[in-house]
Amino acid sequence: MPGALLTYRLPNVPIQDMKMRGFLSRSQRSKVVPYVLIVPAFAVVFVLAVFSVFWLIRMSLVQWTFGVEWQEAAWVGLDNFQWLLFSEHSTFRDSVGLTTVYVAGTLIPELVIGFGLALLLNRQIIGRSVYTAILIIPIVVMPSMVGLVWRLYFSYDGLVNFFVETFFGVKPNWYGAELALPAVMLVDIWEWTPFFVLILLAGLQALPREPYDAALVDGASNWQLFRHITLPLMAPLVLTATILRFMDILRIFAVIFVMFGGGPGDATTTLPIYIYKATLVARNVGRGSAVSVMLIIIIVTLTFLLVRLLERAKFEM
Amino acid sequence: MINWNKLRKRLGGGALNVITLIAVLLFLFPYLFMVTSAFKSRQETFAYPPVWIFRPTLEHFRSILADLDIMFYMKNSTIVAVASTLLTMLIAIPATYSFARYKFPFKEPIAYGFLFLQMVPGISMVFSLFYIARRLQLYDTYLFLVVCYLLWNVPYAIWMLRGFIEAIPVALEESAMVDGCSRFRAFLLITLPLMAGGLAATAILIFIGVWNEFALAFFLTSTQSRTMPTTIAFFMTHAGIKWGPMFATATLGTLPVVVFALLVRKYFISALTFGAVKG
Numbered sequence: 001m002p003g004a005l006l007t008y009r010l011p012n013v014p015i016q017d018m019k020m021r022g023f024l025s026r027s028q029r030s031k032v033v034p035y036v037l038i039v040p041a042f043a044v045v046f047v048l049a050v051f052s053v054f055w056l057i058r059m060s061l062v063q064w065t066f067g068v069e070w071q072e073a074a075w076v077g078l079d080n081f082q083w084l085l086f087s088e089h090s091t092f093r094d095s096v097g098l099t100t101v102y103v104a105g106t107l108i109p110e111l112v113i114g115f116g117l118a119l120l121l122n123r124q125i126i127g128r129s130v131y132t133a134i135l136i137i138p139i140v141v142m143p144s145m146v147g148l149v150w151r152l153y154f155s156y157d158g159l160v161n162f163f164v165e166t167f168f169g170v171k172p173n174w175y176g177a178e179l180a181l182p183a184v185m186l187v188d189i190w191e192w193t194p195f196f197v198l199i200l201l202a203g204l205q206a207l208p209r210e211p212y213d214a215a216l217v218d219g220a221s222n223w224q225l226f227r228h229i230t231l232p233l234m235a236p237l238v239l240t241a242t243i244l245r246f247m248d249i250l251r252i253f254a255v256i257f258v259m260f261g262g263g264p265g266d267a268t269t270t271l272p273i274y275i276y277k278a279t280l281v282a283r284n285v286g287r288g289s290a291v292s293v294m295l296i297i298i299i300v301t302l303t304f305l306l307v308r309l310l311e312r313a314k315f316e317m
Numbered sequence: 318m319i320n321w322n323k324l325r326k327r328l329g330g331g332a333l334n335v336i337t338l339i340a341v342l343l344f345l346f347p348y349l350f351m352v353t354s355a356f357k358s359r360q361e362t363f364a365y366p367p368v369w370i371f372r373p374t375l376e377h378f379r380s381i382l383a384d385l386d387i388m389f390y391m392k393n394s395t396i397v398a399v400a401s402t403l404l405t406m407l408i409a410i411p412a413t414y415s416f417a418r419y420k421f422p423f424k425e426p427i428a429y430g431f432l433f434l435q436m437v438p439g440i441s442m443v444f445s446l447f448y449i450a451r452r453l454q455l456y457d458t459y460l461f462l463v464v465c466y467l468l469w470n471v472p473y474a475i476w477m478l479r480g481f482i483e484a485i486p487v488a489l490e491e492s493a494m495v496d497g498c499s500r501f502r503a504f505l506l507i508t509l510p511l512m513a514g515g516l517a518a519t520a521i522l523i524f525i526g527v528w529n530e531f532a533l534a535f536f537l538t539s540t541q542s543r544t545m546p547t548t549i550a551f552f553m554t555h556a557g558i559k560w561g562p563m564f565a566t567a568t569l570g571t572l573p574v575v576v577f578a579l580l581v582r583k584y585f586i587s588a589l590t591f592g593a594v595k596g
Binding site for chain 2: 002003030034035037038040041042044045046048049051052053056057059072102115117120121125126131132133134135136137138139140141143145147148149150151152155157158159162173190193194198199202220247250251252254257258268272276279285288289290291292293295299301303305307309
């Protein structure tokens with residue numbers, strides 16, 4: 001802040017403290033130091049971000065085919081956005097709908113199963129540390145490999161159908177348009193339910209003992225303990241974990257890309273996949289960039305709103 | 318006399334234990350099946366119903382080591398992951414210290430600016446990064462990939478570390494400064510050792526994230542700096558997928574991270590939780 005230097009006044013301190021180091025006094029330095037410390041982070045992150053966002057916005061305003069020189073690109077203004085949002089040929093709105101289904105269909109089961117399993121593991125149980133160690137595995141395995149492996153598991157004569165046939169007597173075609181989306185959702189549930197288990201289990205174990213003792217003296221049932229003590233105490237953590245996961249689900253790319261590449265047809269084309277298909281399959285860089293811009297706007301807006309919600313929720317607790 | 322109440326409680330508890338065991342095994346099973354499939358012959362991989370007992374073969378591992386030179390991609394992954402993790406920490410620690418210990422104008426807006434950047438999906442930036450890389454003639458280099466990862470990892474590290482630094486009382490640093498330490502030495506000798514666990518947790522999560530990252534690595538590298546997650550492209554041939562070598566590569570690529578995460582699972586869980594508790 002140059003202003004900070006201009007408003008500098010002689011501090012009322014003993015002479016020996018005013019010893020000059022370099023060309024700045026101690027008090028001047030204390031005003032500059034916080035900025036100096038964030039300069040490297042600011043430089044690296046914001047310079048690259050500003051460059052690529054600027055370039056992205058420029059690309060979203062032109063008609064440009066992938067692989068053609070930039071000189072050939074024709075300025076079209078907001079046409080790409082207009083086409084995506086309003087054209088009857090645009091599948092963008094379908095993709096938004098599909099993404100919503102994907103988010104709801106993974107987030108809710110992950111939370112419910114995750115909370116359930118966390119409660120089960122929170123009882124007096126032998127081998128809890130082994131269980132939590134196992135649950136780390138799906139989270140840390142490479143998503144691209146996860147996608148390819150599950151592609152085989154979901155094939156007609158694959159592992160999943162072996163169990164489905166054993167228990168239900170049918171062999172569904174997971175590669176078809178109806179079941180492709182549930183298939184990728186199941187993989188997401190496998191990968192990320194442990195995330196909820198680990199976070200919520202840690203939360204459960206940190207709960208205070210006293211409210212339970214008091215309620216037990218009053219003869220409360222297990223359900224009442226859960227409903228009136230555990231749930232309210234866990235609410236902020238549940239909300240936080242859900243928001244964190246929600247932000248991440250909107251960005252899922254590798255697993256869906258590798259499993260079905262957005263297909264068959266558009267059956268698994270969530271917004272991140274839509275960007276890839278518009279840019280590299282349809283080779284329409286302008287349109288792909290316009291989707292990127294809109295996805296960024298959606299995510300940043302949601303982050304802003306959800307962080308506000310979270311802060312308010314914590315405040316009221 | 319049978320104590321029915323006690324018996325019911327015990328059986329109920331036993332049933333819940335069995336449910337827990339089965340549920341957890343369901344999460345382990347797909348990974349275990351992947352690792353074992355790497356040791357199966359081609360026919361056994363496709364067998365229906367699946368083969369549970371078989372004579373293990375190292376054929377696929379031999380094939381990826383010899384024909385694919387998989388160690389080259391392991392080396393690339395290691396270089397990129399280690400370099401990004403170290404650089405991220407080097408850049409993020411001073412910045413975080415500034416956010417945690419100083420008051421200055423626009424502090425929170427800048428901090429939230431970092432948070433929002435971290436939320437931007439990689440896939441939406443990758444094609445503009447691709448053109449920038451081409452323009453700078455940095456396409457398919459370690460350098461560009463590492464710098465791109467900084468874009469996401471530095472904000473992430475700042476948000477993780479800030480909580481860890483703020484949890485350490487500033488009075489400790491001040492008393493060291495009264496004893497004649499400079500601010501920098503006070504941080505280095507007092508605060509840094511106290512937050513070693515937090516540093517480790519952050520570094521581990523960043524390392525795993527970079528090691529596994531797909532979208533950026535897939536579109537920003539080709540032959541020279543291709544990393545492990547993007548080697549899947551080699552197995553998706555026109556003649557179908559080469560499953561045996563694929564399972565072997567998946568095993569090789571995931572094993573280091575799984576072992577690593579299990580060794581430091583205390584930090585891993587605390588990192589997940591800490592991020593959550595802080596929001």
